[in-house]
Amino acid sequence: MEVQEIEKILENKNIPITPMRQLVLSEFLKTNHSISLAELEEILETADRSTIYRTLKTFEKKGLIHSIQENNTTQYLFCHDHCDEDNHHDYHLHFFCTECKNTVCLENINFQNVDFPKDYLIKELKFVANGVCKTCLLTMQ
Numbered sequence: 712m713e714v715q716e717i718e719k720i721l722e723n724k725n726i727p728i729t730p731m732r733q734l735v736l737s738e739f740l741k742t743n744h745s746i747s748l749a750e751l752e753e754i755l756e757t758a759d760r761s762t763i764y765r766t767l768k769t770f771e772k773k774g775l776i777h778s779i780q781e782n783n784t785t786q787y788l789f790c791h792d793h794c795d796e797d798n799h800h801d802y803h804l805h806f807f808c809t810e811c812k813n814t815v816c817l818e819n820i821n822f823q824n825v826d827f828p829k830d831y832l833i834k835e836l837k838f839v840a841n842g843v844c845k846t847c848l849l850t851m852q
């Protein structure tokens with residue numbers, strides 16, 4: 712991934728560019744599955760936990776990544792749904808693979824237009840499926 716591309720993504724989301732933000736974003740662009748704070752700490756050995764955490768919170772606020780809870784840890788995923796500071800549109804299914812333990816976004820399975828009762832305010836929706844991902848299925852055959 713080109714540095715310019717990473718800078719462009721940050722600029723598009725109105726996130727001031729810092730070396731740490733570039734590093735963290737490049738990790739999200741390298742993978743299609745979720746990353747936890749602990750995993751980022753391991754990858755970015757020299758960075759301290761609170762700096763990484765603040766970076767994730769900034770990204771989440773600005774609509775660059777979204778988070779889900781998984782076995783008591785928070786997993787972060789790159790937003791492909793044109794989210795911004797005011798709106799996250801990540802009402803899609805998250806698929807947890809019981810073999811490789813990775814979570815991916817299945818954006819094609821979308822719950823954006825589900826009819827909720829108008830007198831309830833939905834703040835968060837969780838759609839999680841467990842199973843075997845396509846990569847692991849191939850190795851099992």
Ligand SMILES: [Zn+2]
Nearest residue numbers: 777790794799
């Ligand atoms: Zn989002």
Ligand SMILES: [Zn+2]
Nearest residue numbers: 808811844847
């Ligand atoms: Zn898998």
Ligand SMILES: [Zn+2]
Nearest residue numbers: 788801805816
């Ligand atoms: Zn997602």
